[in-house]
Amino acid sequence: MCALVNGGKENSIIGKTDKEIQKNKELGQLYYEDDLKIIETGKGSDYISEFPFETGSLYYEIRKNPVFHQDKIIGIIGIVTDVTKQIRLEKELEELSFTDKLTGLYNRNYMEVRSKNYVRKDDFPTSLIMIDCNYLKEVNDHLGHEYGDLLLQRIANSIQETISKESIAIRVGGDEFLILCPHHDHQQAEKLIEQLQESFHSKTDNILKLDAAFGYYTAMDDTLPFKEAFYIADKNMYAHKKIIHQQRNHK
Structure with a gap:
């Protein structure tokens, strides 16, 4: 522990x-202030500290308590x-619980947690983009679920390659995806x-x-809760899906 703290020997900290x-002066100041608080209040502390x-x-649990002598704190x-x-x-378990096993994207569990604070004030405008993968049922029915999984993986990879680093891609479930895009207006x-459509087209093959x-829905402020913003984006996505079906049937 002494080596972690200051790289020295045991007697170097007495x-x-x-x-x-x-060595980390910021941590040292925090620990010092915690000691002063213990001496002032007579109450101990218990916390976990990270050493990067x-x-x-590395992580260490640090428990500290005052030492009394004749009702006075002496250390x-x-x-x-x-x-x-x-x-x-x-x-690792938390990461697994928030990760979709098939695509490697965040999953619905993560979306539920993130929905409580889906956008910060300095992230406006933020756009929610809903994506529904077409042809998944046809692929599963005619080629098998192995190819259906491959289709979803290619969609997910295209999304990850196209979005910005600050944007977050989530597999909501089945063939639906959500992208949270901070600093994206209409x-x-x-x-x-358009970029996603181009990426999808470039990865299309004969199979x-x-x-x-x-x-999508663009939030200009935090007046609309996530559930309603998500509903609008989802509704707009299904409107687009209906147009696609009509065009396919017309052909």
Whole structure:
């Protein structure tokens, strides 16, 4: 632990404050302020601290309590426990619970959590783009679900390759996808849809045709909750899907 804190030996930290021994001065200040609070209130603290390294972060649970003598606080005793394995496992499980196994995109579980705070004030305008993959049923019926899965994977890959780094792609379920696009107004949302259509077309081959219906809603502020914004984007997507079906039937 001493090596983590300041790269020194055990006796190098005796009699020194966290501000003096911590290589990370910001962490040292936080720990020092926590010690002052314990001395002031007489109440202990319990928290997990992260130590970032190039090979990955290490996590330690730090428990500190005041030491009393004749009703006076004369010091602080602390216990440090390595909880790296536990935290890493929790993060892996959380990532798995939020990831769609087939496409690698976020899943509906993530959407439910994100919906509580789907857009921040500095992200406006934000567009929600709904995508419904066409021909999935036909592919499943005529070529089998293996090819249907491949179609969804190609759609997902095209989405990931086309959207910006700050945008988030989610497989809502079945053949439906949602993209949350911060800093995208109406024109930028429509431009992104055009780019997605071009990407789908470029990845179409003699076996699988990548095609989809699109709908979007652009939030200029936070007056409309996620559920209603999602409903509008979804409704617009189904309107586009209806037009596509009419065109196909006409042909």
